[in-house]
């Protein structure tokens with residue numbers, strides 16, 4: 068883990084790469100609530116062109132469920148992983164996901180009851196879990212974390228921390244597992260995996276990419292990370308991807 072200076076990734080890193088992109092905070096700027104994001108009109112065409120240039124070795128790997136992600140990115144030809152690695156979808160394929168644990172139903176009810184009396188706390192119902200967002204009530208962080216830990220313990224669910232949110236979901240895969248799974252596909256197999264992401268959940272993917280001969284690029288301010296490169300923010304990622312598409316036209 069390093070917190071020292073990390074250079075921006077060179078454009079040449081994308082030659083012959085398998086590219087894995089996180090969504091929120093990497094391809095779109097963070098917003099106050101999950102559905103308040105603004106998706107640039109250029110994103111869909113950019114991802115389509117990237118996929119072509121990389122001969123299909125492109126995947127989105129998000130904490131959102133795939134069905135949610137598809138509302139924003141209409142690219143059936145691009146591989147996707149959702150719910151922090153629990154869901155996988157090959158290009159043009161069906162979503163593959165583990166069954167939902169029955170305990171999740173009671174957990175969702177308890178979480179909704181908690182949020183109903185906590186001002187500024189937002190519940191996000193997700194395909195494989197449920198999240199509490201406290202971006203609009205940052206003082207509630209400790210309360211939310213301790214409440215969610217309690218519910219998780221009772222329900223046998225995993226706690227996933229994110230930026231101004233905490234989520235309960237089934238135990239199982241993480242984003243590193245998603246990278247490893249895609250890298251067993253014939254198209255991806257002999258390529259160098261590069262993962263670009265901003266959140267804590269992306270660290271497992273940075274580690275997986277490095278172990279397979281590539282590495283991770285952190286988006287945002289320096290922090291303790293397993294990434295090897297760093298972008299200042301979403302705009303820098305978009306510039307890098309666009310430059311690659313233009314240079315390889």
Ligand SMILES: O=P(O)(O)OC[C@H]1O[C@H](O[C@H]2O[C@H](CO)[C@@H](O)[C@H](O)[C@H]2O)[C@H](O)[C@@H](O)[C@@H]1O
Pocket residue numbers: 089090091092093096097098099100101102103104128129130131132191193198200202229230231232266268
């Ligand atoms: O793995 P990602 O694609 O980065 O998804 C991680 C989470 O992103 C969303 O939450 C984050 O973005 C919201 C919109 O900008 C923001 O309001 C929130 O504070 C962030 O944590 C999404 O809502 C979650 O489901 C994803 O797990």
